[in-house]
Amino acid sequence: MSAPFDLLTDALPALRERLDRLRALHDPAALWPLLERLLLAHAPSGGANLPGAIGDEIGALAGSLGLGERFLPQIGATGNAALALGADKDQADVVVAAHMDRPSFRVRSVEHGTLYPICADRFPAGEYRVAAKALRFEDGRLTVGARGEIISIKGGDQPALRFEAEQGALAWQDTVVMDPPPTFRDGTVTGTGLDNSLGVLTALLAAAALASLEDALRQQDRRCLIVFTDQEEGPPEGFFGHGAARLTHALPSPTCGAVIVDAHTAGPGLEPQPGVGASHSTASNWGRGSIVPPHYHALALDLAAGVNNARPGTVQMNTGYLSRSDDMILGRWARILALTGPPMTDPHTGHESARLSDVQAGAWWLACFLAAALDLVPALRERYALGR
Numbered sequence: 001m002s003a004p005f006d007l008l009t010d011a012l013p014a015l016r017e018r019l020d021r022l023r024a025l026h027d028p029a030a031l032w033p034l035l036e037r038l039l040l041a042h043a044p045s046g047g048a049n050l051p052g053a054i055g056d057e058i059g060a061l062a063g064s065l066g067l068g069e070r071f072l073p074q075i076g077a078t079g080n081a082a083l084a085l086g087a088d089k090d091q092a093d094v095v096v097a098a099h100m101d102r103p104s105f106r107v108r109s110v111e112h113g114t115l116y117p118i119c120a121d122r123f124p125a126g127e128y129r130v131a132a133k134a135l136r137f138e139d140g141r142l143t144v145g146a147r148g149e150i151i152s153i154k155g156g157d158q159p160a161l162r163f164e165a166e167q168g169a170l171a172w173q174d175t176v177v178m179d180p181p182p183t184f185r186d187g188t189v190t191g192t193g194l195d196n197s198l199g200v201l202t203a204l205l206a207a208a209a210l211a212s213l214e215d216a217l218r219q220q221d222r223r224c225l226i227v228f229t230d231q232e233e234g235p236p237e238g239f240f241g242h243g244a245a246r247l248t249h250a251l252p253s254p255t256c257g258a259v260i261v262d263a264h265t266a267g268p269g270l271e272p273q274p275g276v277g278a279s280h281s282t283a284s285n286w287g288r289g290s291i292v293p294p295h296y297h298a299l300a301l302d303l304a305a306g307v308n309n310a311r312p313g314t315v316q317m318n319t320g321y322l323s324r325s326d327d328m329i330l331g332r333w334a335r336i337l338a339l340t341g342p343p344m345t346d347p348h349t350g351h352e353s354a355r356l357s358d359v360q361a362g363a364w365w366l367a368c369f370l371a372a373a374l375d376l377v378p379a380l381r382e383r384y385a386l387g388r
Contacts, residue, residue, distance in 0.1 A: 004299065004380055005306025008368060011377045018212035019367060024065075024205060025360045032184050032356060034061055034204075038197035039182040039189075042142050044135050044175040045101040045118055046242075048230040049074060052141035054100050055081045058200060058228055065208040078246040079230040083207050086217030086374075091252045092225040094374055095334065096206075096366075097244055097326040098199040098261040099232030102192070103348045105150070105161070105176040113162040115150070115176055119233040121161070122348035123152035130192070130350030131181075132163060134174035146170050150178060180350040187275075187356055194352040198342040198359055199261040200228060202278075205363035210370060222374045225254075232262075232326050241329035248333040256373060256387055257296070257335035261366060262325040263354070264318055266343035271320035274343050275355040278362035280304065280369075281318040281339040289324035290331040292338060299372060299384045300338060307368055313357075315340075315365040337373050340366060 002010075009016045024031040038061070041054035049055035055073065058081060062071040072082040081100075086093075103119040123130075134146040146168030153160040163176050170176075182191030203226050210224065217223065227247060234240025264279035266272045272279035280300055282292035292300075304315045327336045342358035371377075375386045 002379070003306040004303045004372065005310060005368065007377055007379045008372055012213055012216060012371055014212040015209060015367060015371055018209045019364055022205065022208055025363055028187065028356050031359065035189065035197060035201050035356070035359065036182055036184070037061065038200055039191055039193045042135055043100055043102045043193060044142070044177055045104040045231050045233045047135070047137065047142055047175065048101040049079050049081055050137060050142045052143065055228065058100060058204070061204055065204060067207055067211060070211070075227070075247065076250045078243060078250050080243050080247055081228045083226040084223065085207060085210055086214060086223040087221045089221070089223055092223045092254045093256045094224050094337070094370060095254045095258045095330070096203055096224065096226040096261060096370065097229050097258060097330060098203040098226070099196045099230070099243070099326055100200050100228040101230045101233050102177060102195060103233055107170060107172050107174055107176070110170055110172050113164055113170055115161045115163055117161070117235065120236050120348060123154060124349070125154045128152045131179045132176055133179040134163065134165070134168070134170050134176050136171060136174050144168070145174055147179070150176065178350050184356065188353060189356055190351060190353045192350045192352055194344045194354050195263045195347045196232070198263045198344060198354055202342060202359055202362040202366055203261045205359070206366035206370065209363065209367040213371060213376065216376055217374070220376055222376060224370060224374055229326055241326045244326035244329040248330065253334045256375060257337040258330045259338045259340065259370065259373065260325050260327045260330070260336060262341045263344045263347065264322060264341050265345070265347055267345045271318045272316055272343035274345065274353070274358060276316050277313045278315045278340055278358060278365045279318040279343045280315050280365065281322045284322045284324045284327055284339055286321060290327040290336040290339070292336055295384045295386070295388065296337045296373070299380070300369065303369060303372055307365060311364060314361045338369055340369070
């Protein structure tokens with residue numbers, strides 16, 4: 001019995017050829033500037049797709065990857081942007097979600113510079129300082145109103161969260177985000193915004209590879225929609241994933257399901273490890289979030305074996321804890337087929353870290369998994385009951 005990866009590449013040889021030719025998937029010097037652009041972009045939760053924000057950068061990068069005609073700057077008033085591949089029809093077969101916003105803070109008191117988080121606050125205990133910028137909408141676009149530091153104090157008698165301006169002045173309407181300069185050294189990227197610029201870039205590169213299958217997608221009436229969502233970040237004890245929630249009212253549910261591409265937390269005591277490929281999971285929050293159906297779980301396991309044989313270190317199975325993401329919302333609209341993304345350490349801080357090679361591996365893996373999940377290979381459909 002032929003392995004799923006062999007069936008996939010035999011039926012769709014153009015995909016392997018594109019993966020082998022796409023320079024960013026082989027040359028870190030070509031990949032790093034793409035990620036750097038995303039990390040430097042403004043990505044406040046609730047305003048990530050405004051003029052001057054990261055949505056513009058995603059559109060520009062899509063154009064540089066030959067996907068300009070497939071880029072949708074907005075999906076109605078959802079606050080989301082997207083890429084569309086394949087058949088021109090209203091209903092997608094697979095929807096991919098990669099959130100583009102990042103941890104954000106709103107102003108509690110201008111006089112005292114105090115803030116409150118509109119995200120999960122993961123600053124470490126004690127005093128923690130990180131470069132930050134205060135963003136506001138002026139003259140038709142998102143701009144920087146002030147630069148300075150976020151100061152977090154946890155523990156003791158006087159916990160605090162505040163912004164101290166060094167340039168400009170804080171205003172009540174500002175959204176404050178972390179802003180340390182990203183660095184790339186010896187294959188490791190450090191900074192902030194890796195959650196979820198890693199997922200955004202992984203999805204963009206996978207789309208560039210999947211574009212090689214446009215003829216097959218159209219012939220088989222298949223459509224893949226890759227959505228860059230806003231407002232995934234939110235307090236975990238409240239509702240989050242607002243951009244994904246709005247998407248479910250703007251589009252019909254996909255015929256097959258949804259795939260979530262988000263950075264996976266790595267480090268001591270956790271399953272995924274940096275530098276050994278993309279992380280792939282089938283349950284979030286120990287099942288308090290989404291769970292992947294058994295047949296798509298089996299497809300991932302079998303496909304991963306072949307992909308790792310052809311390209312060692314492409315994907316690692318994350319059997320441990322995974323935070324909930326847009327899957328929590330989209331799972332009520334469609335089945336979640338996969339939870340995948342590059343591993344990273346120290347999320348929601350100014351010293352997040354990841355290996356650039358894991359983005360390359362993540363794009364490789366995502367392109368292969370999506371090609372299989374889009375039900376383009378009859379032998380895979382029969383073996384894994386795809387679409388059931």
